[in-house]
Every structure is written in C-alpha cells, then in structure tokens.
Amino acid sequence: MNSSHTITHRQLFFIITQSQIGVGVLSLPYTLFVKAKTDGWISLLLAGLFIQFSILAIWKLCEMYPKQTIFDFMPKIVGTKLGAVLNFLFVAHLFSVCVVLLILYNSVVSKWIFYQTPRLVVISMLALTCVYCITCTAREIARFLMLVSPLLLVMFIFVGYAYTDVHLLYAFPVGASGIKTILSGSTDALISLLGFDTALVFLAYTQGRSNSKLKAISYASLCVTLFYCFVTFTTYIFFNPVEIVIVPEPVLYMLKAFSFKILERTDLIFLSIWIVFVTTSLISYLFFTAKGVQSIFKLKHHKSAAPYVGIICALIASIPASKLDVQLWSKLIGMSALCCSGIFPIFLLLIAVIRKRKGKGKGAVST
Amino acid sequence: MTFFKKPKKLLEQKKTANEAENQGSSPSSQSNLETSSYSEQAAKVNQNQSIDVLLKDIEKSFSSSEDLMTHWVEMPADKSKVALIFLDSIIDKQKLQDLILNPLFELDKDIDLHTFETVINIDFKKQSDFAKIQELLLQSYTLIFTKDTTCYFSVFTPVKTERDIKEPDNEAVIRGSHEGFIESMSTNIALIRKRLKSPKLVVKYLQVGKETHTNVAMLYMSDIANPDVLHEIERRINSIEADSVMTPGNIEESIEDKTFSLFPQTLSTERPDRVAANLMEGRVALLYDSSPTVNLAPVNFFVFYQTPDDYNKRWMLGSFYRLIRLLSFYIAIGLPAFYIAIVSFHFEVIPSALILLMKSSLENIPYPPLFEALVMELTIELIREAAIRLPTRIGSTIAIVGGLVIGDAVVKAGLISNLMIIVVATTAIAAYTVPSNEMSLAVRLLRFPFMVAAATFGFLGIVFGLILMFFHLCRLYSFGTPYLAPLAPFKIGDLKDTIIRLPFLKMNSRPSDIKPIKKDEDNHTRKWEKS
Numbered sequence: 001m002n003s004s005h006t007i008t009h010r011q012l013f014f015i016i017t018q019s020q021i022g023v024g025v026l027s028l029p030y031t032l033f034v035k036a037k038t039d040g041w042i043s044l045l046l047a048g049l050f051i052q053f054s055i056l057a058i059w060k061l062c063e064m065y066p067k068q069t070i071f072d073f074m075p076k077i078v079g080t081k082l083g084a085v086l087n088f089l090f091v092a093h094l095f096s097v098c099v100v101l102l103i104l105y106n107s108v109v110s111k112w113i114f115y116q117t118p119r120l121v122v123i124s125m126l127a128l129t130c131v132y133c134i135t136c137t138a139r140e141i142a143r144f145l146m147l148v149s150p151l152l153l154v155m156f157i158f159v160g161y162a163y164t165d166v167h168l169l170y171a172f173p174v175g176a177s178g179i180k181t182i183l184s185g186s187t188d189a190l191i192s193l194l195g196f197d198t199a200l201v202f203l204a205y206t207q208g209r210s211n212s213k214l215k216a217i218s219y220a221s222l223c224v225t226l227f228y229c230f231v232t233f234t235t236y237i238f239f240n241p242v243e244i245v246i247v248p249e250p251v252l253y254m255l256k257a258f259s260f261k262i263l264e265r266t267d268l269i270f271l272s273i274w275i276v277f278v279t280t281s282l283i284s285y286l287f288f289t290a291k292g293v294q295s296i297f298k299l300k301h302h303k304s305a306a307p308y309v310g311i312i313c314a315l316i317a318s319i320p321a322s323k324l325d326v327q328l329w330s331k332l333i334g335m336s337a338l339c340c341s342g343i344f345p346i347f348l349l350l351i352a353v354i355r356k357r358k359g360k361g362k363g364a365v366s367t
Numbered sequence: 368m369t370f371f372k373k374p375k376k377l378l379e380q381k382k383t384a385n386e387a388e389n390q391g392s393s394p395s396s397q398s399n400l401e402t403s404s405y406s407e408q409a410a411k412v413n414q415n416q417s418i419d420v421l422l423k424d425i426e427k428s429f430s431s432s433e434d435l436m437t438h439w440v441e442m443p444a445d446k447s448k449v450a451l452i453f454l455d456s457i458i459d460k461q462k463l464q465d466l467i468l469n470p471l472f473e474l475d476k477d478i479d480l481h482t483f484e485t486v487i488n489i490d491f492k493k494q495s496d497f498a499k500i501q502e503l504l505l506q507s508y509t510l511i512f513t514k515d516t517t518c519y520f521s522v523f524t525p526v527k528t529e530r531d532i533k534e535p536d537n538e539a540v541i542r543g544s545h546e547g548f549i550e551s552m553s554t555n556i557a558l559i560r561k562r563l564k565s566p567k568l569v570v571k572y573l574q575v576g577k578e579t580h581t582n583v584a585m586l587y588m589s590d591i592a593n594p595d596v597l598h599e600i601e602r603r604i605n606s607i608e609a610d611s612v613m614t615p616g617n618i619e620e621s622i623e624d625k626t627f628s629l630f631p632q633t634l635s636t637e638r639p640d641r642v643a644a645n646l647m648e649g650r651v652a653l654l655y656d657s658s659p660t661v662n663l664a665p666v667n668f669f670v671f672y673q674t675p676d677d678y679n680k681r682w683m684l685g686s687f688y689r690l691i692r693l694l695s696f697y698i699a700i701g702l703p704a705f706y707i708a709i710v711s712f713h714f715e716v717i718p719s720a721l722i723l724l725m726k727s728s729l730e731n732i733p734y735p736p737l738f739e740a741l742v743m744e745l746t747i748e749l750i751r752e753a754a755i756r757l758p759t760r761i762g763s764t765i766a767i768v769g770g771l772v773i774g775d776a777v778v779k780a781g782l783i784s785n786l787m788i789i790v791v792a793t794t795a796i797a798a799y800t801v802p803s804n805e806m807s808l809a810v811r812l813l814r815f816p817f818m819v820a821a822a823t824f825g826f827l828g829i830v831f832g833l834i835l836m837f838f839h840l841c842r843l844y845s846f847g848t849p850y851l852a853p854l855a856p857f858k859i860g861d862l863k864d865t866i867i868r869l870p871f872l873k874m875n876s877r878p879s880d881i882k883p884i885k886k887d888e889d890n891h892t893r894k895w896e897k898s
Contacts, residue, residue, distance in 0.1 A: 011856075113712075113827060125824065129831050136842045143855035144841040265715040272826045279834055 009208045009216040011142035015284060016196055016220035018145040021152070021227065022281030023104040024192030026274065028228060029235040029250045031192075036185030037177045038170065038241055041232045043185030047193055048225030050186065050342075055196055055221060057345040059214045062203040064352055070200040071295035077352045084296075091292035093340040095313060097194070098285050100333040102127060102317035105278050107326050112252065112271055120318040127317075130279060131310035134287045135303045138205040141287060145280050151273050152227070158270050159231050162254055166237040190342060191334040192228065196221050197341035198284040201291050286310060418450060418512050425452060428501060435504070440471065453509040453524070462524040463509055466491075492521050505580065529554060535637035535659070537804055542679040544640045548659040552584055555639070555654050555661065559586060562643040567591075573604050576612035583618065584654040586642075591649040593882045596665060599846050600651055615660045618653070622664075624844045629812060631671070631805035632845045634663040640675050649883030665846035665881050667853075669865035671806040672696070677868050686867035691800070693866060698797035699810045700836075703744065704821035704829050706790045707736045712825030728784045737822035739783050743791040744814070746773060852880030 007015070032040030065073035070090065075083025102123045109122050133141065175182070199217050206213050235250040247253040255267040263269065286309060293305040320326050422437055429435045434455040439448055451467065494503070494510075495518045503510060507525035532554070535547035548555045556570060571585040583604060587597060603622040612618060615635065623632040636642060637659050642652050645663045653662040663670075672692045677685040709716055710729060717725060732739065750769035754762040774792070777783045794814065801807040813836070820828030843850035853861035861878045863869040875890045877883045 109827065113825065122827075125827070125831060129834055132835060133838045140838075140842040143849070143851070144838050146857055147837060147841065147851070147855040259718070261720075262718060263716060264718045265713070268713055268716055268826060272830045275827060275830050276834065279831075 005137045005139055005205055006207045007139050007142040007202065007205050009206055009212045011139075011146055012199070012202060012206045012213065013216040013220045014146040014149050015142055015202050016199060016217050017152070017224055018149065018277065018280035019198045019284040020193055020195035020221065020224040020281070021277050022192075022195060023101055023108070023278055025155075025228065025231060025277070026108060026249045026251050027104075028189070028192045029232045030244060030248050031188050032185050032232060033236070033241075033244045033250075035188055036182050038172075038236050039175055039177045039182050040185055040189075041229050041236065042175065043182045044189040044193075044225065044229050044232055046182065047186040047189035048221065048229075050190060051193055051196055051221055052218065054342045054345055055199070055217050056214075057349040058197065058199050059203070059210075059217060061345060061349050061352065062200070062213075063210050064356075067204055069204045069291055069295070071292050072204075074348070077348060077355065087292065087296060090340065090344075091289060091296060093336060094285060094289040094292055095309075095316075096333045097337050097341075098282060098289055098309075098313040099317045100330050100337070101278065101282050101285065102313060103320060103326055103329055105275075105282075106317065107323070108249065108271075109275075112249075112267070119321075120314070123317050124311075124314040126275075126279060126282065127310045127314035130282045130286050131306050133279075133283045134290055134306050134310075138202060138287070141283060142202075145283070148276050148280060151276055155270070155273055155277075156227070156230075158255060158266060158273075159234055159251065161258060161266075162234050162238045166234070167240075168237055170237045170239070170241060171233065187338065188334075189228075190338055193221070193224065194337055194341050195224075195281055195284070197345070198288050200345070201288045202284070286313070289313075418514060418516060421512060421516065422450060422452060425500060425504075429504075440468070442471070447514055450512040451509055452504070452512065454504050454507070457505075457507045457526055458509055458524045459526040463522075466522055466524060467509065467511070494519050494521050502580070532558070538636060538638050538641075538674075538802065540638075540674065540676045540679070543675050544638070546639055547637045548639060548654075548661060550657045550659055552582060552654050552656050555659070556584060556586070558639040559642055559646070559652070562639060563588075563646060568646070571601070573601065575604060575607045575618065576609060578610045579612055581612045581618075582656040586646060586652040586654065588646055588649065591647065591877070591883045591885050592651055593649060593884055596846050596848070596881065597651060600653075600664060604653075615653075615655050615658050615662060618655065619662055624846065628839065628843060629809040630668070630840070630843060630850070631803070631809060632664070632666065632843070632850070634666045634670055634803060635660045635805060636663065636803075637661070638675060644675070644678075645670070647888075648877050649881050649885075665848040666850075667845065667848065667865075667878075667880055668840060668851055669853075671801065671803040673864075674802040682868055682870040686869075689868055690866065692802070695797035695800040696810060699794055699801075700813045700817055701829065701833075702794050702797070703740045703790055703814055704817035704832070706787070707740055707818055708821040708825045708829055710736045711822060725786060728786045731781055732784045734782070735822070736787070737818060739787045740791065740818055741815075743777075743783060743787060744794070744818075747791060747795045748811070848880050848882065853878065 028044075029040065032043055036043045061070075061073065062068075065076065071087050074087050074090070077083070078086060105126060106119055106123050110117070110119070114122060133144065196217060203213060203217075206216075231251060235244070235254055238254050239247065239250060244250055252267045252270065255270050256265065258266045260266070286306070287302070290302040290305045290309050293299070293309055294302040297305070299305055320329050426435060426437075432454075436453055436455045438451040440451060441448055451463070453463070497519075500510065500519075503521050507523065508521045509524045511520040511522070513519070529549055529551045532546050532549055534545040538547070546558060548558065560568065565588070567589045569587055569589045571587075573583045573585060575581050575583060585597075585600065585604075600622065604618065607618065607621045609617075609621075612621075619633050619635070620626060625632065633653075634645070642661050642663065646652055650663050650665065653664065655661075672689060677689055680688070710725070714722075729736075734742075746769070750765060753769070754765045757765060774788050778785045778788055798807055798811045798814075801810060817829060817832050820832045822828075824831070837851075840851045841849075841855050849856060852858065853865055858879055860876060861880065863873055864878065871890065872893045875888050876886055877888050879886065
C-alpha cells in the first residue's frame, strides 16, 4: 500500500465520528420516543454499549489481516467462491445504506426547505458532490472530515441553547417504560449509530499501534453516543411528552422556536450545518462502496468506480415517492444494515478464529 | 588609438594555409561536447579555424544581424591584430572602452596576447569552449579573438537598463522596508543577500526556453529547505521544454501541481523582506531574468494572507488584522451569495425588525436578485479593469464616475436595490484586502459560482459550494505539501503564525508543512527576562 495513503489514528477518530453522525440526528428523538417513551435516551446508551461488541469484532478482524480491507480478507476467511458472493452481497448492502442516506436526506430537505424541487435534483446534488469528494485517497478524505469537525461544536451550542427553557420533570420517572421496551428501542437507536462499520475499510489505511486504533474507534463511538444522548435528552425535557408525538423532527422544531435579534429561524442555519454531516457520512460510505466495487471488478483505482456508484445510488434513491414508501425503505434497509454492519463482523470473526484454530491443529498434526 | 575597420578588408591578407585541413577535421571534435541548446547552431562555429573564417561563421549564425559588430585592434606590443566582437545593442560602449581598450593601450607597452588576462579586469575570462560563443554574445559579453585560435577571451560588458529600487505599488506597507525588486536578477539577489548575510543562502542558476534562454535563479537556505522539495522544483523547471518562456507566469504554470485550480500554488511577491522571511522558513524562491516578480514555493493557503506589516505591529493588532483578512475571504466569496439566498429563498431568516426595511428596498426592483448582483459585480470588475490600464490621474476619475455616479444613479433609477449596492461594495472591498494579487483574483472569480449556486438552491447551494471548495483545497498540493496546512492536516503548533500571529518569543519552530530539515528556529528574543 502506498505510504502516502495512510492515515493516523487521530484521523481515524474523526472519520468514524463523522460517519456516525448523519441523517439520524434530526429524527432520532422521535423514533426513540415512539418505542421507549421518555426513556429513549437509555435505549441509546444501551445501543452504544452493544455496538462496542461489533467494534471489537471489526478491530480484531482488521488485526488478523493487517492492511487489508474487508473485501481483501473476506475470501481468505470463507474461501474464494463464497467470499466473492459475500463480497457482492456486502457491496449491495453498502449500496443500500447510501441509498437510504440519500432518501432520508431528501425527505428532510423536501419537508423543510424545498417543497417543490424534484427529488432527483436534490438527491443528485448531494450524490455528485460526494462523487467528487471520493475520487481521492483516504488521507485527503480524512483531512476534510477533520476540517469540518468543529461544526459539531456549533451544533452542540445550538442544541445547548435549549437549556434556557427546559423542564427536567418531563424526563421523569426514569425507567417507567420497563426494560423490555427500552431494549426494543435500542434496535432503532443502533440504526442511527451505524457508521462505525466504515472502520472495516479505513482501518486498513491506519498506521500506528493496534491499541490506539481500537481506542480511536471506541472513543469515536462513545462521543457520538453521548452527543446523540445529549440531543435526545434535551428534546425530551424541552418538549412535553404529548408534544413529541406530533413533531417528527423534534430538534428542528425546538430550534425553530428560538429567535435572536439578528437571526430568526435558527433551524435553517442548523439544517445547513446538518447537511455537512450528511455529506461526510455519505462520503465515507460511498468511499467504502467504491472500494468494494473496485475489488469486485478488479479495477486499478476506485476513482473509476466512483461516478457509477454515485449515479446509481442517486437514481435508486429517487424512486420512493410517498412518505410511506420512504418509511418502508428506510425500515427494511435499516434492519438489513443492522445485520450486515453490526452482527455480520462478529460472525466473520468467529469463523476466522475457528478456521485459524483448525489450521493450527492441522499444522500441528502434519509436523 | 582604436581603429575600426570592416573585417572583410583584412580578410585577404589573413588567409592562412592551414584553413583547408582545419575545416576537414574540426566538426567532429566539438559538436557533441556541449549539450546546451546552442550546440546545434554552434556546430557551424568551429575551433581551430583562422580568425576571419571564425568571425564569418559567427556572423552567419546570427543571420547577419546588423547589431553584431566586429572591431579590429592592433596590439601595441607585437602589432598583431585582435578582433573584438559583440552585439552592439546590448553592450555598454563606455565599459568596452574602460575595460578593454584603455587598459590595453594605456597600461603597458609590453602586453602581448598571453598576458592579456593579467591586465584587464575581473570579468575577463579565457574561454576555450567554442560552442558557447553565441550564448556569451547574447548575454552581453564582448569576445576577443586573437591569432591564437585555440582560445578566446570574454569580457562582461552589459548595458545598464535598470530602473531605481522603488516600493512595489501593489504591496505597500506602512512600517518596514520600502524596497522592492526590479527587473535585474543580480540586483534582486543582492537585495536578498543584503537581508540574509549567511553562507547558507544558496543561489542556483537554471535556464529555460530554447530560444529565449530565460535565466532562473533558485534561492534557498541549504540548512533549512527540504532537499526533496528542492529536487522536485529543479526537476520540474528543467523539464520545461519550450521555445519561449517569456513571463514568470509561464514558468509558474508549468511547474505548479494543478493547472485546473483557481488557487495560486506559488506566491508571487515583489518584496525582498517577504522573500527573505520565507526563505528562513524553508521555502524556495525563484527569481527570473528581467522580472521584478519572485515566486515562492511551496506555499500554503495562509501564506497569501500574511504581510510584512503584521510583524511590525504589536502582536495583538497583527493577529486582529490577520483575522479580519481571513474574514474578508469569506465575505468576498460568500456575502453576495448569502444575500441572494436570503432574499430569494429564506426570507424567514431575517429578523422581524429588518423585514420591512428589506421589503421596501426590494419591492420595486424589476429584476431577480441574481441578475441584480451579477450586473453590479460585473460593473465593479469593469471599473477595476479600466482603472488598471489608465494612468493614475484618470484612473481615479474612472473610479469616481464608475463607483459614485453609476452606483447612485442605478439606485435612483430603480434598477438595483440599495441593499444590493451595499452588499456589492462590501464584497469588492473585502476582495481587495487580500495582500496577494493572485489570491484576490481567485477570490473575486469564486464568488460568481457561489452566487449562481445560491440563486438556484439557496443555503443548500452555498453549503455544497463550500464543501466542494474546501474539499478541493484539501486535495490541493503545492510541491507535495498540503495546501490547507495547518488546518488540514491539523497541526496546532503551526497555527501560531497562520490564523493569528503570536509574539515573537513564541515563534521558536518553523511551520512543519514544508518539512524543513531544521525544525527549531533559534529564537530567544527575551532572554533578559530570565536573569
């Protein structure tokens, strides 16, 4: 691997953070509330705990096969033929994640900014921007993601402004909805925390000690979980529990209420910043996808795959027309993404470990 | 004392017997010795011929250009004839007299051909490479041929066509040196050497252009500049293969990393103090023949926003004005776009107190905001372009007519809203605060795509425009060093002289993006405090 393509573990931290924070942040409090009522933020913390297992699995896999992406080591774990099939399926899953990102982005933008603009225009604007962004090395992507990270602070301050008008009592009683509902809420929370799986490709480029790599991913996921938790909790104590049910994007509604002497409608500014985070998530997923396509078609460079990946995603994403379609798509793809990104690495690791043991056993017999 | 004669008159008696044999043997002897671009034509000028054949050859190789002059001089000692040959248009006759003829005839009667060198001056050199004849003549040398045809002598007699050292108009400072570069490379190097009296300052001469033979001098500090960067710059300059390399812009464009980028990848300046300071940071300076512009490479984005003035102010003021300049970057590219986005898409963002004001100003304008903005921005560019080409006195008239009269009339006529005039004027001022002309031009052009994006997609368009621009900056390199350093990649230590300027006592390491080999800057300006 070319030495000019490598990234540091600090850059890895920002890549994972930026991939995880994405479309979900606007509607997460609502989706969690529907399931777990005001205890949604506990489900989120639990989800954060669960993904730590996936992170460990991903890290271990990349440790066993250093400097290789998942597409390189998949055939080595499960055999060439099955590996090719699984690679293909995994790329399909990545495609679907990109598509769902674009769909959700479009649904928010068409609801809040452009009511009349055709879907394809709004979607392809984002997709084409990202195509330009992924036609370079992982290092340059990492630099950009790190550059825009201070915007996270701006978001934090925007949301934090809500504390001028909160009622802590809304959040009580804690744990009233019961462990079962809280747990069932955490599956929804998991979907919005997806993004850590991009480590499967970016870890291959990361230099440094393996411990610091694990730390980088874990801290990134911790930060994102806490940030989401902060946002969710803030909306829960800002809105009355009866209100939240009628506002599907609580964060935006909350910001809409604030107005300053020099700025009315803070939500529009917030949305503009939010778009940067959607872009960064899509950049890392599209890069992941393009790398997959590169390995399937044995291309020289993922650059040549990038435009096709972007255009196909944009075309598919502009299919669902009605709100119900969008809900159905995002639910289905969300579940499949959960399996592929969250559970699949753990299985892969198990197979890899068993195979290695067997290999060692055989080796011992033969000698 | 001197006598000028047409060479042809003397030719007859000078015809030597060995001419025939020389002509047979010579072409192979030297034509492939010299690989310079001259050698092709110079092959005709052969060694070991009789002096007049030689002169004829030279004349032929210059296509009998009439400013090529030959003067015959008779040596006082042995009465042998000597030929002086030079390009009349680029040599100084007074120097010719002072440096060659006077010493020859005044100093000593005993001088003969072999003691030539000892008499005349320091620029006097004995040459034996006959392939270099043309090159020397073109570089304002006077050549002296004697009957000894194995060698010749060269004297540097350039005509002085320099102007005085003045402060560059486009890079003026309030405090600090008011010297600027001029069109002479040696003077420019002298101006830099005057500031860096160090044996580690290295000058390296390169030549580009097959016909123009433009000289390029590469200056760097041997113990600071990174050798990889040096190699890369040298390799790129040497690989230029073109007939004419006229302007620094030609070279700049041939060696920069990305041609299809709006952003300048080398810093051009006319200030010796700026060059000296950058050399000390490990950058490389490129000086050109007859050009007051010096290019510095590798650079990053923030170098374009530094000026020598920052270092002559108190550090907090320096930092403040640098922040203002960086803010002006955003204003220059974003303000018209932001305004267009607000009035055509996001009226809700305007606070209620302002809404009536804006509405009343916009109500009767017949055109969409984008059209308004484009017309006014283009008018400003027109005024600028016209003012540059005119002498200063008329230039200010144009500015008044263009700025005040058009601006006032256009509002009164109800074509453009007065808010738009405020926005456009602020933008224009912001674009001119950039200390570097190239960056200012880049910024001015950048705002047009942003305006179109804002008129099409509102805030969304601006955000995507900014994402694309910053990503472009992230993947831009200047001679292999990242352009947006120290922001991307982020180096907190290097921020001290980019976005702000910390006091000098904090500046004890060089910026790391250009990878200097000596990172520590020996800088202990306040040692007295400790005792």
